[in-house]
Amino acid sequence: MNEKTELYNDYQIIYYKSLKAIIADKLYAMI
Secondary structure (H helix, E strand, O other), rough: HHHHHHHHHHHHHHHHHHHHHHHHHHHHOOO
């Protein structure tokens, strides 16, 4: 169970990082 939670947390961090990158790209494109 602990291993699964750690994997889920890692996935969440990667997901949010890529989401922020996509939002930043869109903001720069708008300028």
